[in-house]
Amino acid sequence: MALRVTDRAVVPAQTSPLEIEPGPGPAAPKPKAGRDRYLDLLRALALVRVVIYHNFSWTWLPLVFPSMGVMFALAGSLMAKSLSRPALSVIRGRMRRLLPPMWMFGAVLLTAMILDGWGPNSEGHPNWWWGHLAFWILPLSTPPFASNLSGFGGHLPSTWAEQVAVPLWYLRAYLWFVLLSPLMLKAVRRLPWVTLLVPLALSAFLNSGLVDQSGRVMEAATDFTTFASCWLLGMAHNEGLLRRIPQYVVPSIAPLVLAAGYWWLQQAPVDNPRVGPDLEAVPLAQAIWSFGSVMLLLHLSPSWEKWPRPLERFNGVVSLLNSRAVTVYLWHSLALVLTEPLINPLWSNDFIYTHLQWLLSSQWLPLLVAIPLILLALLLFGWVEDVAAKRRPRLFPYPRRPKGQRRK
Template structure:
């Protein structure tokens, strides 16, 4: 989003055969916090038992992942307005980070990197190998020495890892831009990494000057997107993402520190609608790339920053803090638990699954029976999603165990919880 080329990277269609439904891709997270749910502004919430999961946050994380996949399939621009996934996920991550920083900061940062990087390394091993086999290499960009150096960002994503703009498409079986499409999720890992590295400093600022710390990312986002700053280059790309979601990360930290409980209960519900109105106003003022689709929140960083901040304010203010599922949600325990256990894997591999739907559906077009009787299905926007879901499950089976190994857990092939007869699901 630092320039037109960066925005294009975030909004690449998956795949090209369905360009109209996925012209604007969204960004896509995870973490775990323990929000307080005190009944009044003056009364602190009861402390949560150590190790007990907050199912409300698990629900938010699962909804965010599902929303990202749906948005990348359909390209519905109203979805980010209904549920700004990445703002929510960065807020949850900030809350968890603040709670974890009760321990020595170096150990916490090392633990976060250990959980984040191995799934990315597995993803990179597959994607980089595929790009090289499809014609990408040191001479593709005209700077062979820089090419080798930039490969280091596949090890530590302090900046966007290099990727192929166009390749051969494996003899036409995939679109020539397939590599550019599948690396879209990597922006999140880069932003998350910088938040983690700077969290000890951010937490100190939250404790000393909380309201100033909350406002700084929004002010910086306004400055960067004012048109007065040249946004080209890797540094500005990283700075734009950092300021877009920085307020949500800081708000998650402030919530964990109990800041929201120290203000009157009517303040957040009164202020949040005004913040949302400001975000929507900024969105409507922004230039529209495609009149057929209308304004896209994902393509307007300042509007996204303000809108996400307002939504996160409301969600953290509600914060019911469930240790057990409410009865209407018990039936979804399995899929929500699975998504939380494999959040990074789903996030990294869902674009690969969506890209792979194109050659599979093309084969059905060549089938006489399918062409004669199932054209209504083959032309449906829902069909690629139905094809992508089993491919995502396959990715979970093949690569999900890396998340267990990174977290020093016993690797599991498919961590879907089993229900014990006669016992209510936790």
Template structure:
């Protein structure tokens, strides 16, 4: 990627460049003779004032990567296909894009940048948390549910600042068995990403300094720490180790984004990344094959093997950063997806937070269809299909994002919009 990034999740920007040129002044001979030496001096070539910098625009390649990452997450949470994280490691990609964004922003004072990132990240989570906590309490969750009333009240602070995993009701009533009793745990799954993102933001000033001094040591250090943490020599229990595991799993991807923005990766010969990335991916697969599995026939999900996921994401992201074409405009075959990609980028945090809620609520709606005789007799195959929850969840997700996504605009200091679909610009013919 030869572009610097705009604020995540709101979009990304490409770099501008100055065109340096000189113009040879041509003066008629008669004019030279009439004005003598002064005219001759004026005829010498001179530099033209520098052309104004090209106005930065959105890098559509980066927008496409972020949109693909979000879609992959939704599909994975619906189907649970273990091969999807191998085909496209969404979390590594998203952390790499955010890391590059952070490196670009740290040209300004660090504390102001951190405060800006928190202002963009936390309000959407606060709204989600207020609704989620109120709903869990209504469904039977409370201080006595965990057996530690005082801890329960203290742990609620993680819904305000997610330095650790926010608490949730592990087993509730399910609204009189209308939804699964573990619904709160299911909707809380995406919160680990916000926790990891917050720690990366807080540590980014130090990470950037270390990257500039010892780039390759800093890049590989998170993977080395991941190997150590998952070696069995370290007790992984506790909130601190949960955050440490997430940090070491995707830390190298975050640093890769920073390194690319800083131009560190550009110092490598062009053949290096395509040469070493396949070997890195093979090493990840080798580690994955060594991992124990409860169902050997189905294989091992790489998202359950932190070291393999860290290495695979690192190699995959390295190739994406190497290829990065930095599109100012969509290639013709992709123009039709401009609206969807732009909407997903403008509402990335809301889509990520609310997609599991939509999937959970799709189940009681599908259960009602079983009571319809025609559907039961003729469309039973559809009711049993894994695709139906996704089909039902998509309009629910659009509804949630439309209702709550405007908070992202307010957090970014923009005018709130219910549906940020880009307007089609019609070109006029010139006479």
């Protein structure tokens, strides 16, 4: 996340000669940069949108707010800011923050899959199974998971592991962006606009039908080209490149980019005509739409060091989501999967079936059940993020108001 803070020297209107030191004194320390609350808000909204989308599968949600493009852009901005230090130390620090939460997630998921019958023989390729387990240590490719299980005697759907493993692609793509960021930042500084557009051109080539997209390598390449322009936009934002162009340029170009992305989405085949086209199922359309949306969001970029008064009430939730972003993203799918065995027994209760059938059949009920489960995951596993960041572990880092301060 980029922190744009302008240091302004405070000059008194009138200065008495008695207040002037005879010699050059020590330089006044610069004020410590605070968090950019606007970028914090974008990250929190992106996480909430991901959870809602995975619960309701509303295909219009990615059009309203393309969460993945926003998250990659914010990460790219933060990475560019960090690269003022030696590149190897920055990459090592980013990997240290990413991998321990994933290892905890993998330890739980692998144990559960093995207990449910997954193993070398279940896939038919014992050597493949053992070799690919290394991706749970370093996710250069998507870590392996079971596609079909017994569901613990039918209590869970047979595809529960596949549903829980949905977030793993993001970690793989994030790792590759981190590893290539030093080169990407140099390219942004030398040829900014060419660099921003190259991933879109590569995405168009990969999705043209001329390239076989099967296999792990092409899977990683597709995700990389889909979101690389957003990552680069975040870097350009941190470098101040977007502020050097006239203010009217981005609002003039971005709608045309969004129109092109929407047009391409409408041309793509639709799997379910009743649902309609899904942006997240069409990589090139998602790349173009995310690029246009991120351009607008970063162009606004009010850089709030303090919350605007109407948003002050959301400080606690936004701060919590930002401090536990990886935990929420990794564990929300498991929370949604676990809602099924928790809700199904309620259909056997005569009173609930008679009077609350409308609630049992509502899509909102799984979300209401999943929220406490996500909070439980924050308590059980969120502290790993603190350890990975070399902070004091906290069970629930919800910010407290200073003593004696009342809510306005």
